[in-house]
Amino acid sequence: MTSQSKHAEMLSGAAMVIRALADEGVEYVYGYPGGAVLHIYDALFQQNKVKHVLVRHEQAATHMADAYARATGKAGVVLVTSGPGATNAVTGIATAYMDSIPMVVLTGQVMSHLIGEDAFQETDMLGISRPIVKHNMSVRRPEDIPYLIKKAFYIAQSGRPGPVVLDIPKDMTIPSNKFPYHYPDEIKLRSYQPKLKGHSGQIKKAVSALLAAKKPVLYSGGGVIMGGAAAELTELAQYLNLPVTNTLMGLGAYPGEDKQFIGMLGMHGSYEANQAMHHADLILAVGARFDDRVTNNTKKFCPNATIIHIDIDPASISKTINAHIPIVGLVQPVLEEMLATVKQKKKKLDSSALEQWWQQINDWRAVHGGRYDTTSALLKPQHVIEQVSKITKGEAFVCSDVGQHQMFAAQYYKFNKPNRWINSGGLGTMGFGLPAAMGVKLNFPQADVVCVTGEGSIQMNIQELSTCKQYGLGVKIINLNNGYLGMVKQWQDMNYESRYASSYMDSLPDFIKLAEAYGHVGIRVTKPEELQPALQRAFVELKDQLVFLDIHIDPKEHVYPMQIPGGAVNEMFLSKTERT
Amino acid sequence: MRHIISVLLENESGALARLVGLFAQRGYNIDSLTVAPTEDPTLSRLTLVTHGNDQVIEQITKQLHKLIEVVKLTDLSEAAHIERELMLVKVKAVGEQRDEVKRSADIFRGQIVDVSATTYTVQLVGTSDKLDAFIQALSGTQILEVVRSGVSGISRGEKTLAL
Known part of the structure; x- marks a missing residue:
C-alpha cells in the first residue's frame, strides 16, 4: 500500500497510526494506554502485525524502545497517553537525545478544541520536549498522519539520529472519521538534507596526516556504533597497526580482547589510553564528540596532537576541541573512503616510530593494567564483571544502569562486538538498565542479556519485573549490592571527608523475596566462592528464566583510574593512595 | 563581536x-x-x-x-550589508521643547507621526547606532516611551538569501 491509487483504502486516524507503523516495518510498540490514546489502542487491538508491550511505567517504555534502537540501529517506537503519560516519558526521551538514539514517540493529546484550556490530562508536550528532541510535531489533520509518521522515522533515523515526538490530539483519531490512506515511500524536506559522504579533499588531507604520524591514536565513539562502521574502523586500525581507544559510548566498535585495544579513555579510562591520548601527535576522532568526561580540562587536552575529526554533525566539530582536519559525513562511507585511499597509496606509517610508540604504550599498560585487590575476602565488583564476561564469552548484551557498576562493567567486560554495550552515557539515567535489558531480550530472545545494576539504580524501575513476567523476558540481573549509592559515596570519600549525605541505602528490600514475589528466581551471593555456582545456575541451568543475582560486594571499593578534576587527560588517581 | x-x-x-x-x-x-x-x-x-x-x-x-x-x-x-531598524519615540513637547524636538528630528531625518498638546511621537529609521545617537540627542527632553523594531538586514549587491 505504498503507491498512490484512486481507490486508496479508507482508514480512521487511529487505524492509520497503526497501519503506518506496520508499513514502516515496526514489530513492537512499547507503551501504556490512557484516555487520549484509547482510539489508537482499539486500532492496535484489531490487527496483529504490530505488537504492543505493556510496561508498568512509561519511562520503561522509552528505555525499551531506546535499547532496541541501540542494539539494531533502527528507531524504537513508544506510545503513551497525554499529560502524565507523556511527562513520564520525558526522562527516556532525554536519555535517547543525549546519546543520539533514534526513537519515535507518539504521545496522546487532549482534543484540539481543548488545547490551551488546562483540560484533564493536558500538558504542552511539544513545549516540554522541545529541548530534548531532534524534532517534534503535532497532528493538525487526520489525513496527514501517514506523512507525519514517515517524516518522524526519516528524521529520527537519518543524519545524527535522535528522538522525534509526534503529538496526536484525540479528535485526530476518531474511529468513524475515515480518510484515504497512503504511506509515502520517501520524504524530501527542503530544510533538512543531512550530508552523507565526506569531502574527498578533506579525506585525502586526513590520510596524508595519518600516514605521517609517529604517535597516532584512533579514538572512536558512539557514532561508530550507531553508524554501523565497526568493521571499517577495525580494518583501518589493523591495516595500519593503530592503537584504538573507545569512549564509553563506543565500546565494542573494536574487539575488546585484541592487543591493539588500549581500553576506554576519559574520566575512568585506562591509564594507557589516557597517556596515549596526551602524548599523541595525531588523533583520529571518529564519531566521538570530545565530551567533558573524555577531555578533562580542555585547555590541557592533547597539547601536541593534530586532530582529525569525522562526525555527521557539523556542530560537534570544533565545539569543545578545535579540529585541524574536520570531515563532516556518515562515519561508515568516510572510513571506507579513507581505507581505500590508504590502500591506494601503498604506504604505511613509519614502522620504527610506530614500534617505539607501541613500546611506550605497552610500558604504560604495565603501570596499572586494570589491577584490583584479588586477595580480599570480600567479593570485588571487578571480579564479578570479569566472571560474567567469561561465562558469556564477551558476547552478551550488557545493559547497564548508572554508577560505579556501570564503570566496572565498561572497564572489565570484554566487548568483542558492537551494539552489545547498552548504557545511558550522556544523561546518566539511573533506572535505565532493567527496561533496556527487557527491550533487547524481547528482540533477541536467544541471546544472553545481562542487566548490570546496583541496589540504588534497580529500585528506580523495579516495577518492570512484572512486565518481565508477562512477556517471559529471561534477563539476568547482576545486582552489585554494596548498600551505598556507590559513585556518590566515592565522591564523598574523595571530596567531602566521607560524610555520606544520603548515600546510604537504608532499609533495602530482600531482593530474593522480591524477585520471587514477581514470579522470578532470586539468588543471593555473599562470599567469593558462591559466585561461580550462582552464575552457572543463572546462565546455564536457568537459561530461559529471569534470575536476580543479588551480589554483596565490598562496600568500600572505588572506581580507578579516575581523572583528577581540572587536570590534563592523563592526570589520574590510580588507587586510594596513588596518583600520577 | x-x-x-x-x-x-x-x-x-x-x-x-x-x-x-x-x-x-x-x-x-x-x-x-x-x-x-x-x-x-x-x-x-x-x-x-x-x-x-x-x-x-x-x-x-x-x-x-x-x-x-x-x-x-x-x-x-x-560581508557588505544594509541594516535598518525602526524606532518610535514619544517625548514630552511643551513650550520651547516643541521646537527643539522638531529640530532634532529633522537633523536625524525623522518624522513626527503623531502630535498632542503636550507630546510628539517621532518615527526614525536607520542603523541601530543612529537610533542610539538620536536618543542621546534628546537628552534634554523627557522621553515618555521608546519602541524599537529590532534590526532587519539584507546583503548588498547580487547576493541573496532565497530558495
Whole structure:
C-alpha cells in the first residue's frame, strides 16, 4: 500500500497510526494506554502485525524502545497517553537525545478544541520536549498522519539520529472519521538534507596526516556504533597497526580482547589510553564528540596532537576541541573512503616510530593494567564483571544502569562486538538498565542479556519485573549490592571527608523475596566462592528464566583510574593512595 | 563581536519557539529579533542580532542549521550589508521643547507621526547606532516611551538569501 491509487483504502486516524507503523516495518510498540490514546489502542487491538508491550511505567517504555534502537540501529517506537503519560516519558526521551538514539514517540493529546484550556490530562508536550528532541510535531489533520509518521522515522533515523515526538490530539483519531490512506515511500524536506559522504579533499588531507604520524591514536565513539562502521574502523586500525581507544559510548566498535585495544579513555579510562591520548601527535576522532568526561580540562587536552575529526554533525566539530582536519559525513562511507585511499597509496606509517610508540604504550599498560585487590575476602565488583564476561564469552548484551557498576562493567567486560554495550552515557539515567535489558531480550530472545545494576539504580524501575513476567523476558540481573549509592559515596570519600549525605541505602528490600514475589528466581551471593555456582545456575541451568543475582560486594571499593578534576587527560588517581 | 544572522525559516507553528528556545537552552544572547513571512507565505524571514566570540558565533550558526525548520541562513555581518531598524519615540513637547524636538528630528531625518498638546511621537529609521545617537540627542527632553523594531538586514549587491 505504498503507491498512490484512486481507490486508496479508507482508514480512521487511529487505524492509520497503526497501519503506518506496520508499513514502516515496526514489530513492537512499547507503551501504556490512557484516555487520549484509547482510539489508537482499539486500532492496535484489531490487527496483529504490530505488537504492543505493556510496561508498568512509561519511562520503561522509552528505555525499551531506546535499547532496541541501540542494539539494531533502527528507531524504537513508544506510545503513551497525554499529560502524565507523556511527562513520564520525558526522562527516556532525554536519555535517547543525549546519546543520539533514534526513537519515535507518539504521545496522546487532549482534543484540539481543548488545547490551551488546562483540560484533564493536558500538558504542552511539544513545549516540554522541545529541548530534548531532534524534532517534534503535532497532528493538525487526520489525513496527514501517514506523512507525519514517515517524516518522524526519516528524521529520527537519518543524519545524527535522535528522538522525534509526534503529538496526536484525540479528535485526530476518531474511529468513524475515515480518510484515504497512503504511506509515502520517501520524504524530501527542503530544510533538512543531512550530508552523507565526506569531502574527498578533506579525506585525502586526513590520510596524508595519518600516514605521517609517529604517535597516532584512533579514538572512536558512539557514532561508530550507531553508524554501523565497526568493521571499517577495525580494518583501518589493523591495516595500519593503530592503537584504538573507545569512549564509553563506543565500546565494542573494536574487539575488546585484541592487543591493539588500549581500553576506554576519559574520566575512568585506562591509564594507557589516557597517556596515549596526551602524548599523541595525531588523533583520529571518529564519531566521538570530545565530551567533558573524555577531555578533562580542555585547555590541557592533547597539547601536541593534530586532530582529525569525522562526525555527521557539523556542530560537534570544533565545539569543545578545535579540529585541524574536520570531515563532516556518515562515519561508515568516510572510513571506507579513507581505507581505500590508504590502500591506494601503498604506504604505511613509519614502522620504527610506530614500534617505539607501541613500546611506550605497552610500558604504560604495565603501570596499572586494570589491577584490583584479588586477595580480599570480600567479593570485588571487578571480579564479578570479569566472571560474567567469561561465562558469556564477551558476547552478551550488557545493559547497564548508572554508577560505579556501570564503570566496572565498561572497564572489565570484554566487548568483542558492537551494539552489545547498552548504557545511558550522556544523561546518566539511573533506572535505565532493567527496561533496556527487557527491550533487547524481547528482540533477541536467544541471546544472553545481562542487566548490570546496583541496589540504588534497580529500585528506580523495579516495577518492570512484572512486565518481565508477562512477556517471559529471561534477563539476568547482576545486582552489585554494596548498600551505598556507590559513585556518590566515592565522591564523598574523595571530596567531602566521607560524610555520606544520603548515600546510604537504608532499609533495602530482600531482593530474593522480591524477585520471587514477581514470579522470578532470586539468588543471593555473599562470599567469593558462591559466585561461580550462582552464575552457572543463572546462565546455564536457568537459561530461559529471569534470575536476580543479588551480589554483596565490598562496600568500600572505588572506581580507578579516575581523572583528577581540572587536570590534563592523563592526570589520574590510580588507587586510594596513588596518583600520577 | 556583534553579528547579524539572517534566517529563512519554514512558516510553521512552533518553528520560532524552537529557534528562540535554542538560544535560551545553550546560553546564547539575543540582542534583537525580527520576524515576518516573506513573499512566499510558506517561509518566514528572521533577522537576529547576537554577540559572542568567533567560536560562539560558529556554534550558533551550526546549531541553527540543525533545526529541522531552518531552510537557510547567513551571517550578514561577514560581508557588505544594509541594516535598518525602526524606532518610535514619544517625548514630552511643551513650550520651547516643541521646537527643539522638531529640530532634532529633522537633523536625524525623522518624522513626527503623531502630535498632542503636550507630546510628539517621532518615527526614525536607520542603523541601530543612529537610533542610539538620536536618543542621546534628546537628552534634554523627557522621553515618555521608546519602541524599537529590532534590526532587519539584507546583503548588498547580487547576493541573496532565497530558495
